[in-house]
Amino acid sequence: MDLAMIHATFRAWTVDLGERGLAARFAHGFVPAAEGLVVTALLLAARPDPQRRAHGAPRQPPPERPLARLCYLIAVSGPNDEAQSEQALLALLAAVDRQSGMELLSAELPPSLWLAYGVTPRPAFQLEACLTERVVRPVLTAVRTHRLDLAGLVTVHGCVVGIDDTPIAGAEIELLATGRVVRSDHRGAFRLCMPNAGSGAESGWVRVQARGVEQRFPIPATITEHRPWLLRLQLPGD
Incomplete structure (x- = not known):
């Protein structure tokens, strides 16, 4: 998945929540509470993908190759409706489980994280997305050679x-x-x-x-x- 596709996936999850009766909007960072739910996707860390050089360069490169692993914090906040936020979080967890190229992380969120961003703790989890890059193959043109028989x-x-x-x-x-x-x-x-x-x-x-x-x-x-x-x-x- 490239970066644009990862962000589009987050937005699609937010739209899906609306179809479930959980009207929500998407944000890349923490925003002030407003009416309705807010789904936040915050990039916490990035690291090189270990599979990038695990097997060397293949003879026939695939259309895409691993580039990095991105760690995101996915959080749900809402105005004084914890039940709705938890319901939205469960729906997002199920969406991650069905999404290829993403996986849930079991690491617990430290209390200092919320303190660092200056927000109150809210339902959240971490996921890791596999960032890939498209391999551009050179276009080979047939070159006709002529042999001169001297x-x-x-x-x-x-x-x-x-x-x-x-x-x-x-x-x-x-x-x-x-x-x-x-x-x-x-x-x-x-x-x-x-x-x-x-x-x-x-x-x-x-x-x-x-x-x-x-x-x-x-x-x-x-x-x-x-x-x-x-x-x-x-x-x-x-």
Whole structure:
């Protein structure tokens, strides 16, 4: 139970008393007597939960884990009606017995406790609530990894030229299978990494674009690093 749930439980008990004909209101501390019953929940002490590290860190952490044990004083006060206060106290004792995460404490209340808070003794008991914290698990996202088989790739050296073998600078060469794009230098030369036909890779196509002209060329099956690939691009006026 988190702290908000513990307090909500105390308030729910108070509402339940009203349904039993014992109109009551809830308070976190001692308040001046007024008409009707007052249910007080006062935090007396807190200690680390011994189960927090009893078994080490589990491989699969639960949604919640123990954090601390909180000791509360539950008291009932009413204006000159001891029978009603005792009846309400018995109903609250039964509610604690049914509530998971809470248990009654058998320790007697010392008279000095009432003196310390400056109030007269009244029907009361102590309970211990198990305070838990929600475990936030990291959200794991699937990461797709790509393995590059270097044995199946080859760096091709080529040259883009016109019909008259004049080098074409700035031509865009795209390997359609991967979308990889390179540009030819001032001598028309380029280098492109592509599947090696000799490794069993299926032959593909490249797209060459320069000066408003676009052409596609099939990748030769006999292409190697030591045999440059000549791409002849027919430009307007050639």
